[in-house]
Amino acid sequence: MANSDQIDEARRLLGLGEAATLKQVKAAYKMLANRYHPDRCKEIDRAKCEEMMKRMNEAYELIMKYFTDYSYSFGEEDVRRTYSHDEYLRKYHYGWFDGI
Known part of the structure; x- marks a missing residue:
């Protein structure tokens, strides 16, 4: 190595x-x-x-x-950190009425 x-x-x-x-x-x-x-x-x-x-x-x-x-992490927090923009868009697109 x-x-x-x-x-x-x-x-x-x-x-x-x-x-x-x-x-x-x-x-x-x-x-x-x-x-x-x-x-x-x-x-x-x-x-x-x-x-x-x-x-x-x-x-x-x-x-x-x-x-x-390299060992890749598939943990939710690590995936969220890697794809934070996509996660934001997903929550915005699918969850924007959740607070009403």
């Missing part, structure tokens, strides 16, 4: 903030992969691009493993 410093370094390499969704991680990786893929680099920069691609792949794999191994 990676430690917090390794995960922090990986997210920085991929240009991610301290919080990111899986979708954001994949988009960041794809954008950088398009930029640094050795087939897209000029011959003079190929070695640099290969090294960067290797580091990016390692960072991506580390973060994906972190996502895979």
Whole structure:
């Protein structure tokens, strides 16, 4: 299992903030992969691009493993905190006459 410093370094390499969704991680990786893929680099920069691609792949794999191994809470309070706006809209839409 990676430690917090390794995960922090990986997210920085991929240009991610301290919080990111899986979708954001994949988009960041794809954008950088398009930029640094050795087939897209000029011959003079190929070695640099290969090294960067290797580091990016390692960072991506580390973060994906972190996502895979993370324990998600399905407790009501945690779900409410995560989806507070949706919860608000649901209560407003379905419960706005409750106080009358």
